[in-house]
Amino acid sequence: MVVVGAGMVAHRFAEQLVAREGDWHLTVVGDEPYAPYDRVHLSDAITGATAADLTLNPAVWDDERVELVTGDAVASIDRDARTVATRSGRVIAYDDLVLATGSWPWVPRTEGADLPGVLAYRTLDDIARIKDWVADRAAALGRPVRGAVVGGGVLGLEAAAALQHLGATATVVEFADRLMAVQLDAGGGEALRVLVAGKGMDVRTTSAATRVVPGPDGTVAGLELSTGELLDVDVVIFSTGIRPRDRLAREAGLGIGERGGVLVGPTCRSSDPQIWAIGECASHDGECAGLVAPGNAMADVVVSQLFGGPRTYTRAADGTQLKGVGVEAASFGDVLALTPGALEVTFADPVARTYRKLVVSDDARTLLGGVFVGDIALYSSLRPLLGRPLGADPSAFLAPEGGAPVSTDLPDDVVVCSCANVTAGTIRGAVTEHGCQSVAEVKTCTKAGTVCGSCVPMLTKIVNSSLEQAGVAVSHAMCEHFAMSRAELFALVRAGTGRTFSQIVATHGTGRGCAICRPVVASILSSLGVGHVLQPDQASLQDTNDHLLANLQKDGTYSVVPRMPGGEVSPEKLLALAEIARDFGLFTRVTGAQRIGMFGARQDQLPAIWRRLVDAGFESGQAYGKSLRAVKTCVGSTWCRFGVQDSSSMAVRLELRYRGLRSPHKFKVGVSGCARECAEARGKDVGVIATAAGWNVYVGGNGGFTPKHAELLAEDLDSETLVRVIDRFLALYIRSADRLQRTAPWVADFPGGMAELRAIVVDDRDRIGAELEAEIERHVAGYVDEWRATLDDPAKLAAFTPYVNAPSSTDPDLTYELRRGQPVPVTITAPPHGLTPSATTSAPTPSGTTSATTPSGTTSATTPSAPVEVCHVDDLTPERGAGALLDGVPVAVFRLADDRVLAVQQRDPFSGANVLSRGIVGDRAGRPTITSPMHKQVWDLETGECLDAVGKDPHPLRTYPTTVTAAGTVLVAP
Structure with a gap:
C-alpha cells in the first residue's frame, strides 16, 4: 500500500493500519521535510514550538511494515502499472493507493499577490x-x-x-x-x-x-x-480559503467533483477501485471537508474496507474552536438556525463581553447548534449532545452563574471526540474493559483528546464517573512519590511538623521525588513562610525559574525584572535601570505587567546586576515565581478626569501586601479607577474596579491561551473590606487549589460554584475568615526581599557560579546579534530531531570504553582521557547540579543524597542550551533522574537514557565516569 501525503490524516491511516495484524507493507510519501505534525496547533510554532514538538506519535514509523518518505513529492500515478513516481525518480508499486494530499491555500486573483512579503x-x-x-x-x-x-x-x-x-x-x-x-x-x-x-x-x-x-x-x-x-x-x-490538491488525480484520469477534489463514495473509494482518497483532497457528496475530524473518519473507513469491514463514511456536523488568538470562540451544528422551525436562545453580556446561543428544535427539546464567544466552557459539554435531547430548558444552560450541569451519563453512541471519532461508550470501555485508570491512559488507549483537545473536559468527567461506578478510587496522586493531591499535602504539611522535603517525603511519600512533587513541596513551604528558597534544604527543590531567582530564557540566560509597584517608577530609578542595562549589555523592554524587563543576563552576572538594583532602591519583582507577579493599574482619580477612586494608591497597597506570596500558580491583580477598565482588571486572577460607592472585586480571570473573564465576587466595598475579602480569597486558593492550577479553573471547579465561594469568602459563613486573614498577615509580617537576602549570604551566592572548576569562565556557546539596536541571541540550532551532536552523544559501553559517533555516522572505540579534578564533594549541594568544564566542554555534575556523584553532558539535546545542571534531580521507578529546566524531559542519570523518548530518536545524554577520592575530590573523566 502507498499513501500519497504525510499530513495528519495520513498519520491517522498509518496508526489505524499498524493496529491490524497481517502481512502488509505501507509506504507513506510526503513532500514536506518533516514527519506528520500537528497542524491544528500550527500557531504554537510562532511561540517557540519546534517540528519535533508538533510531531505526531512517531512510534507508528517504528513498525517494520511501515516506511515513511519525507521531502520527496509524488509526481505522477501510473494506474495501469499500479506505480507512483516521485520527483527524485523513485518508482513505488502499489496494490492499493490512498491519496491524502490535503489542500493548498487559495489566493484570489489580486494584483501584486506575487510580491515579496x-x-x-x-x-x-x-x-x-x-x-x-x-x-x-x-x-x-x-x-x-x-x-x-x-x-x-x-x-x-x-x-x-x-x-x-x-x-x-x-x-x-x-x-x-x-x-x-x-x-x-x-x-x-x-x-x-x-x-x-x-x-x-x-x-x-x-x-x-x-x-x-x-x-x-x-x-x-x-x-x-x-x-x-x-x-x-x-x-x-x-x-x-483552501482548494483540494487534486492535480495527481486529474492527471491520472480519476473522477473529480464539481468543485474539485477526488470524487469518492461512502467507502472513500475513487473511480479506480484500487485508489482511495481521504481528507481535504476527497470530494464526498459534493463537499471537501476542511477539518481533521472528517479526514480521520475517512482514514478509519478505508482501513476497515481494506480488511473487509463494513464501515462507511457519513459527514457529521462540524465543530470549530478558535485557538492561539487570546480570545475564546467556538461553535457547532446549525449556527444560523436554518433548520425549519428552529428556535434561538441567546444570552449576551456586553459587560463581560460574552455571547452564547443555543439553537434548538421547534419544541425546544433537541439541540441543533451552539455559538459561544468570550466563554466557551459549555462547548465541550454540549457539543456531544448535538441532535439529541438537552434534558433541560435551553435557557438554563446559558444562565450567568454557569447554567444547568451537563450530565456525564451520555448514551454510548454519542461522539465525545469528533477528531478521533471516539464515543462515550468507547471511553467507558477503556475503563471497564481495558483497565485504564486515568485520563492519560484513556487518551493513549482511545486517542480521544489527542488532537485539538476541546473534548478533554467532558472526557475527564466521563472517565472519573466511570472509575467511580466501577468502584475504583479516582487517583489524585501528584506523582509516584505522593499519593495525594497538592491540596491534601498542603493540609498535612500545614498541620504537621515536617519542614524539609526529606521529612515530608518520609512521612507522607516515598522515594527521592521528582520535577512534579519537589517544586510543589517548595511552594508549600514558601506559602507557609518556611525559610528562603535558596537555603540548603530547599535549593534543590526549586523549579526552573526559582532555581536562580530569575526567568530562564531559551539560550540559558535569564531575564531580570525588578518590582515597580503599580507600574510607578521615578526618573532616578529609570536612569539606574538604563545604566545597568547598558553596562551589562542587556536587551530591555517594557513588559505587559507595567514593569521593565532586562534580558540576556548570564548566571554569573545575576548577583552583580541585583546588587546595583538593590542599591538603587529596587527589590525582586518575582517575575520568576509561582506567586504574585504584579498589580496592573491606571492612574485613577489622581490624574484621570474619569476616575472615581484612587486606583494607583490601591494598586500599590495591594502589591506591597501580596508581594512574595507563593501560591499553587502565578497570580495577577488589576485595579481600574472606573468602569472604563483601562487596567483590564477582569482579565486578572483578582480584579478590582472602582465604583462611586467603593470597589467591586472580581476573581478567577486570566489571559493566555485560554482567556477567562473574572466573575463578580463582591461589590461596593470600602477599602478595608476589599483587602479582607482579597486576603480570604487568596488564602483559600493557596489552601485548596491543585498543583499548577490558576484561579480560573479553581473557581470554575469550586464545589458549589461562585455562590459557595461567596458564602465562604464574603459572608464568612463557615467562620474561617479570621483564620484566612491571619495567614496573609503572617506573610506580610515575615516578608523578606529574596534577592536582598541572597546578596547578604555567601553560601547562596555560590549557586551562581557557572562552573565549579572554572569560576571565571562563561558559557562558550552564547552568541548574540543586534536587532533593532539591541542584543538578541543567535538562534540555537538543535541537532536534527533533537539528537545530541557527535561531540557530546557518546555513552558508556559495557567494556568501559567510550562509543563515539563519527561524522560518517559509524562508531569507534576510544580510551577515556585522564580524569579531571572538578571540585571537593562538599562543594556540591546534595540533590542539586553544578556546572563544570572538561577541556572546554560544559558538563553537569550531580551529588545525590547517598553522596554518589554522577556527571552528564550540560547541553540539553532538545533546546541546545547548556542548562542541564540547573534541572531537578529526582527518581523514576528507583532510577536517579535529571529533568531539563527547559521543557521537562527526563533522563536516567546513570545511563543517559531519555525516559521520555518516543519513536526512533532516543535523545540520549553522554555520561561521564566519576570518582570521589578518599580526600573527597571529585574526578570526572572527559
Missing part, C-alpha cells in the same frame, strides 16, 4: 518564512512591522495573532460582514470583533483586498481595499 499561513515552512520576513523587515525599517491578514476566518485570526506575537501590528480584512462568517452568527461575530479589537487587532469587515502595492524596493508597501482605503503594510498574509 505576500505569504501564506498553512505549513511549518510558512511559519518560518513569516518569522524571517518580519524579523528582517523590522531590522531594515528600524520600526515594528505593519501587517495585514486577508481573511477573517479561524486561520486568518490565528495568523493575525502570530503577527502580533512577532511584534508586528495586524489588520484583518474580511469580505463578509463579520469575522468567522461560516462558524458564527451576526451576534457572535460582533462579540468576537470587540474581543479581538481589545487585543489590538484592527478589523475591516465588508472589505476585499484589490491590490497589493509595491514599495520602491519592490516589496510590499500597501494594500488597497474595495472600500478605497489604502493600508500601509509591510507584510500581507492571505488566508482566504
Whole structure:
C-alpha cells in the first residue's frame, strides 16, 4: 500500500493500519521535510514550538511494515502499472493507493499577490518564512512591522495573532460582514470583533483586498481595499480559503467533483477501485471537508474496507474552536438556525463581553447548534449532545452563574471526540474493559483528546464517573512519590511538623521525588513562610525559574525584572535601570505587567546586576515565581478626569501586601479607577474596579491561551473590606487549589460554584475568615526581599557560579546579534530531531570504553582521557547540579543524597542550551533522574537514557565516569 501525503490524516491511516495484524507493507510519501505534525496547533510554532514538538506519535514509523518518505513529492500515478513516481525518480508499486494530499491555500486573483512579503499561513515552512520576513523587515525599517491578514476566518485570526506575537501590528480584512462568517452568527461575530479589537487587532469587515502595492524596493508597501482605503503594510498574509490538491488525480484520469477534489463514495473509494482518497483532497457528496475530524473518519473507513469491514463514511456536523488568538470562540451544528422551525436562545453580556446561543428544535427539546464567544466552557459539554435531547430548558444552560450541569451519563453512541471519532461508550470501555485508570491512559488507549483537545473536559468527567461506578478510587496522586493531591499535602504539611522535603517525603511519600512533587513541596513551604528558597534544604527543590531567582530564557540566560509597584517608577530609578542595562549589555523592554524587563543576563552576572538594583532602591519583582507577579493599574482619580477612586494608591497597597506570596500558580491583580477598565482588571486572577460607592472585586480571570473573564465576587466595598475579602480569597486558593492550577479553573471547579465561594469568602459563613486573614498577615509580617537576602549570604551566592572548576569562565556557546539596536541571541540550532551532536552523544559501553559517533555516522572505540579534578564533594549541594568544564566542554555534575556523584553532558539535546545542571534531580521507578529546566524531559542519570523518548530518536545524554577520592575530590573523566 502507498499513501500519497504525510499530513495528519495520513498519520491517522498509518496508526489505524499498524493496529491490524497481517502481512502488509505501507509506504507513506510526503513532500514536506518533516514527519506528520500537528497542524491544528500550527500557531504554537510562532511561540517557540519546534517540528519535533508538533510531531505526531512517531512510534507508528517504528513498525517494520511501515516506511515513511519525507521531502520527496509524488509526481505522477501510473494506474495501469499500479506505480507512483516521485520527483527524485523513485518508482513505488502499489496494490492499493490512498491519496491524502490535503489542500493548498487559495489566493484570489489580486494584483501584486506575487510580491515579496505576500505569504501564506498553512505549513511549518510558512511559519518560518513569516518569522524571517518580519524579523528582517523590522531590522531594515528600524520600526515594528505593519501587517495585514486577508481573511477573517479561524486561520486568518490565528495568523493575525502570530503577527502580533512577532511584534508586528495586524489588520484583518474580511469580505463578509463579520469575522468567522461560516462558524458564527451576526451576534457572535460582533462579540468576537470587540474581543479581538481589545487585543489590538484592527478589523475591516465588508472589505476585499484589490491590490497589493509595491514599495520602491519592490516589496510590499500597501494594500488597497474595495472600500478605497489604502493600508500601509509591510507584510500581507492571505488566508482566504483552501482548494483540494487534486492535480495527481486529474492527471491520472480519476473522477473529480464539481468543485474539485477526488470524487469518492461512502467507502472513500475513487473511480479506480484500487485508489482511495481521504481528507481535504476527497470530494464526498459534493463537499471537501476542511477539518481533521472528517479526514480521520475517512482514514478509519478505508482501513476497515481494506480488511473487509463494513464501515462507511457519513459527514457529521462540524465543530470549530478558535485557538492561539487570546480570545475564546467556538461553535457547532446549525449556527444560523436554518433548520425549519428552529428556535434561538441567546444570552449576551456586553459587560463581560460574552455571547452564547443555543439553537434548538421547534419544541425546544433537541439541540441543533451552539455559538459561544468570550466563554466557551459549555462547548465541550454540549457539543456531544448535538441532535439529541438537552434534558433541560435551553435557557438554563446559558444562565450567568454557569447554567444547568451537563450530565456525564451520555448514551454510548454519542461522539465525545469528533477528531478521533471516539464515543462515550468507547471511553467507558477503556475503563471497564481495558483497565485504564486515568485520563492519560484513556487518551493513549482511545486517542480521544489527542488532537485539538476541546473534548478533554467532558472526557475527564466521563472517565472519573466511570472509575467511580466501577468502584475504583479516582487517583489524585501528584506523582509516584505522593499519593495525594497538592491540596491534601498542603493540609498535612500545614498541620504537621515536617519542614524539609526529606521529612515530608518520609512521612507522607516515598522515594527521592521528582520535577512534579519537589517544586510543589517548595511552594508549600514558601506559602507557609518556611525559610528562603535558596537555603540548603530547599535549593534543590526549586523549579526552573526559582532555581536562580530569575526567568530562564531559551539560550540559558535569564531575564531580570525588578518590582515597580503599580507600574510607578521615578526618573532616578529609570536612569539606574538604563545604566545597568547598558553596562551589562542587556536587551530591555517594557513588559505587559507595567514593569521593565532586562534580558540576556548570564548566571554569573545575576548577583552583580541585583546588587546595583538593590542599591538603587529596587527589590525582586518575582517575575520568576509561582506567586504574585504584579498589580496592573491606571492612574485613577489622581490624574484621570474619569476616575472615581484612587486606583494607583490601591494598586500599590495591594502589591506591597501580596508581594512574595507563593501560591499553587502565578497570580495577577488589576485595579481600574472606573468602569472604563483601562487596567483590564477582569482579565486578572483578582480584579478590582472602582465604583462611586467603593470597589467591586472580581476573581478567577486570566489571559493566555485560554482567556477567562473574572466573575463578580463582591461589590461596593470600602477599602478595608476589599483587602479582607482579597486576603480570604487568596488564602483559600493557596489552601485548596491543585498543583499548577490558576484561579480560573479553581473557581470554575469550586464545589458549589461562585455562590459557595461567596458564602465562604464574603459572608464568612463557615467562620474561617479570621483564620484566612491571619495567614496573609503572617506573610506580610515575615516578608523578606529574596534577592536582598541572597546578596547578604555567601553560601547562596555560590549557586551562581557557572562552573565549579572554572569560576571565571562563561558559557562558550552564547552568541548574540543586534536587532533593532539591541542584543538578541543567535538562534540555537538543535541537532536534527533533537539528537545530541557527535561531540557530546557518546555513552558508556559495557567494556568501559567510550562509543563515539563519527561524522560518517559509524562508531569507534576510544580510551577515556585522564580524569579531571572538578571540585571537593562538599562543594556540591546534595540533590542539586553544578556546572563544570572538561577541556572546554560544559558538563553537569550531580551529588545525590547517598553522596554518589554522577556527571552528564550540560547541553540539553532538545533546546541546545547548556542548562542541564540547573534541572531537578529526582527518581523514576528507583532510577536517579535529571529533568531539563527547559521543557521537562527526563533522563536516567546513570545511563543517559531519555525516559521520555518516543519513536526512533532516543535523545540520549553522554555520561561521564566519576570518582570521589578518599580526600573527597571529585574526578570526572572527559
